[in-house]
Amino acid sequence: MGDLHELLPLLMKGTLVTVEIAVSAILLAIVMAGMATVLRASTWRILRWTANAYVEVFRGTSLLVQLFWLFFVLPLPPFNLELTPLTVAIVGLGLHYGAYGSEILRGALRSVPGGQYEAALALNMPASTRMRRIVLPQAMINALPPATNLMIELLKGTSLVSLITLSDLTFRARQLDEATFKTAEIFALTLLIYFVMAQIVVTIMRHFERRVSHGITQRMAK
Known part of the structure; x- marks a missing residue:
C-alpha cells in the first residue's frame, strides 16, 4: 500500500458507502421536511405540537449524540430495537437535516407575497391547486439555495458515521493512515474527494434551480 494509486481504490470503496448514505439520507430529509412543514400548519394542535x-x-441536539442514541440506546430495554449501522446512519442524518429543511421550507412559503394568495383566492382556486400552481413554484426558488447548502452539510456530516462502525470515506482514510502512516497524502485525497462530491451536489442543484426558474418564467409569460 505504498503508492497513492494503491490507496485510491480503497478510498473509493469508502466513497461509495458515503454516497449511498448521503443520497438515502437526503431523500429521507426531503420527506421529513415536507411532512413536518405540513403538520406545523395543521389546524390540529396535537399535530402541530408533534x-x-x-x-x-x-435542531437543538448534537447529531453525533443522536447517532449514538440510535445505535447504542435503541437496542436496550424498553426499546429493544436493533438497527444496522447503515440504517442508523440514514435515519439519523435524515431526521436531523429534515428538521433544518422544515425551517427552510417554512421560511420559503412565508416569503411568497400575500398578494399571490389573494389573487388565487379571487380566482376561486382550490387550496391544492393554489398550493401546487402558485405558492410552491415561487417558494421553491427561495428554498433551493439554502437547501443546497443543507445538502452539502449533510454530505459532510456523513463523516460522523465512521464512529458507528461504518466503513465510509473517513473510516477508510483513518484505516489507511494507521496502516501506511502517509497522513498528508491520505487526508489530502480525502479532502479532495469530499470537495468533488460537494461540487457535484452544487452543480445538480443549480441546474435544477435554473429549470425551476425557467418554468416559472414561462408560466408567467402565458
Whole structure:
C-alpha cells in the first residue's frame, strides 16, 4: 500500500458507502421536511405540537449524540430495537437535516407575497391547486439555495458515521493512515474527494434551480 494509486481504490470503496448514505439520507430529509412543514400548519394542535417537537429536538441536539442514541440506546430495554449501522446512519442524518429543511421550507412559503394568495383566492382556486400552481413554484426558488447548502452539510456530516462502525470515506482514510502512516497524502485525497462530491451536489442543484426558474418564467409569460 505504498503508492497513492494503491490507496485510491480503497478510498473509493469508502466513497461509495458515503454516497449511498448521503443520497438515502437526503431523500429521507426531503420527506421529513415536507411532512413536518405540513403538520406545523395543521389546524390540529396535537399535530402541530408533534411536528414542532420533532424540529426543535433534532435542531437543538448534537447529531453525533443522536447517532449514538440510535445505535447504542435503541437496542436496550424498553426499546429493544436493533438497527444496522447503515440504517442508523440514514435515519439519523435524515431526521436531523429534515428538521433544518422544515425551517427552510417554512421560511420559503412565508416569503411568497400575500398578494399571490389573494389573487388565487379571487380566482376561486382550490387550496391544492393554489398550493401546487402558485405558492410552491415561487417558494421553491427561495428554498433551493439554502437547501443546497443543507445538502452539502449533510454530505459532510456523513463523516460522523465512521464512529458507528461504518466503513465510509473517513473510516477508510483513518484505516489507511494507521496502516501506511502517509497522513498528508491520505487526508489530502480525502479532502479532495469530499470537495468533488460537494461540487457535484452544487452543480445538480443549480441546474435544477435554473429549470425551476425557467418554468416559472414561462408560466408567467402565458
